[in-house]
Amino acid sequence: ERPNFKRMLREGNGSFQATSTITGKDRLYTFTTVGTLPLIVVVALSREDVFAPWKRAALLTSGATGILCIGLLWLAWMLRRELRRRYRAERVLSELAATDALTGLANRRILDERLRQEWD
Numbered sequence: 001e002r003p004n005f006k007r008m009l010r011e012g013n014g015s016f017q018a019t020s021t022i023t024g025k026d027r028l029y030t031f032t033t034v035g036t037l038p039l040i041v042v043v044a045l046s047r048e049d050v051f052a053p054w055k056r057a058a059l060l061t062s063g064a065t066g067i068l069c070i071g072l073l074w075l076a077w078m079l080r081r082e083l084r085r086r087y088r089a090e091r092v093l094s095e096l097a098a099t100d101a102l103t104g105l106a107n108r109r110i111l112d113e114r115l116r117q118e119w120d
Contacts, residue, residue: 004029008040020044 002021013032020027028050031042100107 008042017047 004018004021007016007018008029008031011031015028015030017026017028019025026047027044028047029042029044031040033040098106098110
């Protein structure tokens with residue numbers, strides 16, 4: 001008798017991983033006895049057959065996750081760049097709003113701000 005079969009006879013039902021004595025490949029065995037009959041039903045699939053769909057799904061999921069992460073990093077970089085551009089534009093507009101275009105001197109708005117600061 002072979003060791004895998006002995007284990008099935010001893011345990012009655014269950015699952016285990018072992019090397020097939022016929023093919024020499026690692027297999028995942030699931031087995032059960034059929035009622036009171038002297039019959040054991042066995043399913044023994046190779047590990048590659050069992051895990052191939054899982055590996056494929058894991059590779060697809062990790063690839064999609066990687067692409068999404070790269071996309072998020074790119075979007076964050078673009079947002080940072082646009083925020084910097086906005087900050088510079090607002091600074092320039094603020095300077096333009098604070099000076100007289102003809103003379104280049106501070107205008108009434110700056111005078112009002114300085115008076116309020118001095119008053120406070």
